[in-house]
Amino acid sequence: SDNKNTKNKSVINSNLIGQTVKNRYEIESILGHGGLCDVYLAKDKILESSGSESPYVALKVLQKEFASQPETARMLIREAQQTQRLSHPNVIRVFDFGVDGDIYFLVMEYIDGETLESLIQRSRPNGLKYHAMLSILNQILDALSYAHSLGVVHADLKPANVILTSEGHVKLLDFGVSKTHQIKHDQYAAKRKTED
Known part of the structure; x- marks a missing residue:
């Protein structure tokens, strides 16, 4: 049953691949699935146009079935706000967060x-x-x-x-x-x- 759910999620979430969020973050591939969110590898068009050596970011997106639930959307926003407060070499950096249509997202540094x-x-x-x-x-x-x-x-x-x-x-x-x-x-x- 778990394999079936994972397979269905992959089909649903692969629809975001190729899309651009907030006219800035071009989704290239999926990095992982979580309980509420999926994380994608995305190219930041602004970083790319500025000649950045690494224009890639990790885009954490609230899964569609949770986007209509205010508490889960608030949790994603709280994560962004809490993490943005933390400036430490061992804590992932959050650069941006917001909503684009029905996509609730959080932009983090990409760690290979x-x-x-x-x-x-x-x-x-x-x-x-x-x-x-x-x-x-x-x-x-x-x-x-x-x-x-x-x-x-x-x-x-x-x-x-x-x-x-x-x-x-x-x-x-x-x-x-x-x-x-x-x-x-x-x-x-x-x-x-x-x-x-």
């Missing part, structure tokens, strides 16, 4: 790499080398520490939401279900004291 989930699968049965894993974990912790310092909690951290470049550079993805942690340190300390 693989997910940590894929790397873990590929490294079985021996597992990852200690120093490589330590480097990956340190980069993830740096990104999370930075996000937490701004009051943003990822809330969906998993190997599929971590991408690595061939050089081993880590980027955290998918802040879609992130939460703004608003409790202040003093409030937390006071709450802890009353619980003790």
Whole structure:
């Protein structure tokens, strides 16, 4: 049944290939499917015309069946706003977001790499080398520490939401279900004291 659903989604989503979103982002291929969104490789016509060495971006698009649901559209917009607040080398950059007709989209930097989930699968049965894993974990912790310092909690951290470049550079993805942690340190300390 899962294969059938994936196949149908591919047919539906392949309709976007060749389309241009917001007269700027030319969709070339599909990079992946998620629960609510699909991610495409797109060429940014403005970057291309400016002579950019890499005019490619990742275009995250809300699947059509969810576009009419206000809560899912709000979640995509919240992801864009939360991620735009985060300027860190280990957090994916969001450049743009919006709506073009019935297409709700988010434009992110394109990372040519693989997910940590894929790397873990590929490294079985021996597992990852200690120093490589330590480097990956340190980069993830740096990104999370930075996000937490701004009051943003990822809330969906998993190997599929971590991408690595061939050089081993880590980027955290998918802040879609992130939460703004608003409790202040003093409030937390006071709450802890009353619980003790």
